[in-house]
Amino acid sequence: MIYKLHETVKNNKQQQMKDVYISSFHKSNISPYLLFYQKMVFKMLGIELHQIKDDNSSHGDFMTKTLKTINADYFIFFDIDCIPLSTQAITKLLDQIKDNKTIAGAAQTANQFNEGKNTYVGPFFMGISKTAYSVLEQPDLNRDNQKEVDVAGILSKKANEKNIKLKYWYPTHVEISKWPLYPEGEFGIGTTYDNLAYHLFESRYSANIVRFIRKSKETVNIHWKLNVLRYASVILQIQLFKVKMKFQK
Numbered sequence: 001m002i003y004k005l006h007e008t009v010k011n012n013k014q015q016q017m018k019d020v021y022i023s024s025f026h027k028s029n030i031s032p033y034l035l036f037y038q039k040m041v042f043k044m045l046g047i048e049l050h051q052i053k054d055d056n057s058s059h060g061d062f063m064t065k066t067l068k069t070i071n072a073d074y075f076i077f078f079d080i081d082c083i084p085l086s087t088q089a090i091t092k093l094l095d096q097i098k099d100n101k102t103i104a105g106a107a108q109t110a111n112q113f114n115e116g117k118n119t120y121v122g123p124f125f126m127g128i129s130k131t132a133y134s135v136l137e138q139p140d141l142n143r144d145n146q147k148e149v150d151v152a153g154i155l156s157k158k159a160n161e162k163n164i165k166l167k168y169w170y171p172t173h174v175e176i177s178k179w180p181l182y183p184e185g186e187f188g189i190g191t192t193y194d195n196l197a198y199h200l201f202e203s204r205y206s207a208n209i210v211r212f213i214r215k216s217k218e219t220v221n222i223h224w225k226l227n228v229l230r231y232a233s234v235i236l237q238i239q240l241f242k243v244k245m246k247f248q249k
Contacts, residue, residue: 021072037216060142079124104167120156
């Protein structure tokens with residue numbers, strides 16, 4: 001069902017398995033190209049992803065419900081237009097949050113609030129444990145319920161109050177810079193974080209979706225040695241998908 005994390009139990013030095021739930025959220029109006037190519041990247045990397053469609057929930061509703069109702073120890077959230085560029089994206093993120101005292105992920109600035117003088121772990125690529133969420137008193141992650149925070153920003157805002165650490169992944173490459181990232185730097189269309197995670201942004205535009213497709217294919221091709229049979233299966237599915245979409249036009 002779920003990606004597994006091995007942890008060493010200090011008392012007896014044995015290994016125990018921890019459940020990790022990795023998910024992305026979308027509505028019916030999302031581009032099928034985003035859904036498909038995100039799925040292919042995760043398949044190529046051998047990482048199980050739960051792509052959840054819910055037309056009756058907001059992004060914040062989905063994250064809140066997931067954290068409260070899914071029986072897992074650790075949670076990793078991706079936007080539908082965000083992909084890992086390597087399995088190291090997952091292992092590094094899990095290593096940062098496995099102390100149950102840390103929220104980790106992409107650094108984000110909500111530029112519409114407080115002149116952009118804020119930084120928080122963005123909901124498009126975030127890792128958090130069930131324990132850390134409980135320590136934070138299980139807040140609602142909708143931006144409308146709190147002033148001066150965007151979706152899931154309340155977690156970072158409350159972190160200092162509850163001695164929860166924040167581990168930020170910063171942009172290492174930006175295809176088209178558009179927005180300032182407080183206190184310094186920029187992010188924009190096609191932003192790569194720590195050389196390990198890629199977020200498209202503004203995926204409602206066709207020109208940007210082309211970028212996502214290109215990055216997804218590139219990621220699949222780079223990792224073909226992980227599993228040659230899996231790679232062949234993914235490439236076949238991509239070809240079949242292209243034919244399918246061609247006939248639907």
